[in-house]
Amino acid sequence: NAGVTQTPKFRVLKTGQSMTLLCAQDMNHEYMYWYRQDPGMGLRLIHYSVGEGTTAKGEVPDGYNVSRLKKQNFLLGLESAAPSQTSVYFCASRKDFGQATYEQYFGPGTRLTVT
Amino acid sequence: KQEVTQIPAALSVPEGENLVLNCSFTDSAIYNLQWFRQDPGKGLTSLLLIQSSQREQTSGRLNASLDKSSGRSTLYIAASQPGDSATYLCAVRVRGSGTYKYIFGTGTRLKVLA
Numbered sequence: 197n198a199g200v201t202q203t204p205k206f207r208v209l210k211t212g213q214s215m216t217l218l219c220a221q222d223m224n225h226e227y228m229y230w231y232r233q234d235p236g237m238g239l240r241l242i243h244y245s246v247g248e249g250t251t252a253k254g255e256v257p258d259g260y261n262v263s264r265l266k267k268q269n270f271l272l273g274l275e276s277a278a279p280s281q282t283s284v285y286f287c288a289s290r291k292d293f294g295q296a297t298y299e300q301y302f303g304p305g306t307r308l309t310v311t
Numbered sequence: 312k313q314e315v316t317q318i319p320a321a322l323s324v325p326e327g328e329n330l331v332l333n334c335s336f337t338d339s340a341i342y343n344l345q346w347f348r349q350d351p352g353k354g355l356t357s358l359l360l361i362q363s364s365q366r367e368q369t370s371g372r373l374n375a376s377l378d379k380s381s382g383r384s385t386l387y388i389a390a391s392q393p394g395d396s397a398t399y400l401c402a403v404r405v406r407g408s409g410t411y412k413y414i415f416g417t418g419t420r421l422k423v424l425a
Contacts (some may be wrong), residue, residue, distance in 0.1 A: 231415075238315070238418070239355075239413075240399070246410070255412075299360050303345075304354040
């Protein structure tokens, strides 16, 4: 049981380039989240998904897109990277509301630098 | 708008000391509060989760309390060890815009000196 995994761990992009971050979980969780963590600002929610085939905007969705084609995977895309998107990105998942205590499980993070 | 504050931002204590980390939130309408540990360059590890109807939760040397009416939670660490050195984050689960979401504090960076 690997929990929540993220690929890649590190990436450097030039302004305007695109990339996709992959999050995978093997806990059969319904809910998945993408956060970004910046110094002095805490984690902020980018997008989230309440189940396969569904996505919704979080607090800071601009410049990002997501897809949840399979229950175990949640992809975060940057179509045209900007320096303001330099951050550490975390994926999280949790069980459905009918099953447990809403505890979130986090991946190890992806450190992205946009130059 | 819900805001979560953690003070102090950083704390250094000698090994063996008992310590308290603070988390305050501005809106008492929360569904739960979760404490996390984050090691440098790593993800978040859940330590304790307190439901809104509970007053405290315990796990080993950790005890978390919740006082919704005053908008406060504390994380008590007994007999601190150098291995406890990390950043501790709290997050509250709230309802907003038709769904639930989590609001995070900025964390307290703890250093336990050997």
